[in-house]
Amino acid sequence: MEKLEHPLWIVEFVNAMLGPIVHSIGEKMGYHFTGHHVIPPYIVMCLLILVFVAVLGVLLQRVLSVENPGRGQIVIEDLIGAVIGLLDEWIGPKGRRLLPLVSTLGLF
Known part of the structure; x- marks a missing residue:
C-alpha cells in the first residue's frame, strides 16, 4: 500500500x-x-x-499613506468596511470588536 x-x-x-x-x-x-x-x-x-x-x-x-491612498489601499479599506458592515448587521454595535478575530480566522 x-x-x-x-x-x-x-x-x-x-x-x-x-x-x-x-x-x-x-x-x-x-x-x-x-x-x-x-x-x-x-x-x-x-x-x-x-x-x-x-x-x-x-x-x-x-x-500605505493617509494623505495619498493608492488603489490597493482603497480596495483594502472598502473590504474592511464591508466586513465591519456585516458584523454590525449580524451582531449589532458590539460586532466591531470582533473584527480582529474574524480577520485572523479569514487569513487562516
Missing part, C-alpha cells in the same frame, strides 16, 4: 534545522517526543503563515 501522506519539504527542512534544538529543550523539560517529526507539520505551516503575514505587514506599512 502506498503512503497516503507525502512529507512536505518545508517541514523536513524546519525539522532538520530546528528539530535538534526543540528536541533537546523538550527533553530537559521532561517531554518525550514520539513520531517522525519533532515539530509537527501544522506548527510549521502556522509559523510559515505568521512569517508571511508579518513580512506582508512590514512591506505594506511602507506603501
Whole structure:
C-alpha cells in the first residue's frame, strides 16, 4: 500500500534545522517526543503563515499613506468596511470588536 501522506519539504527542512534544538529543550523539560517529526507539520505551516503575514505587514506599512491612498489601499479599506458592515448587521454595535478575530480566522 502506498503512503497516503507525502512529507512536505518545508517541514523536513524546519525539522532538520530546528528539530535538534526543540528536541533537546523538550527533553530537559521532561517531554518525550514520539513520531517522525519533532515539530509537527501544522506548527510549521502556522509559523510559515505568521512569517508571511508579518513580512506582508512590514512591506505594506511602507506603501500605505493617509494623505495619498493608492488603489490597493482603497480596495483594502472598502473590504474592511464591508466586513465591519456585516458584523454590525449580524451582531449589532458590539460586532466591531470582533473584527480582529474574524480577520485572523479569514487569513487562516
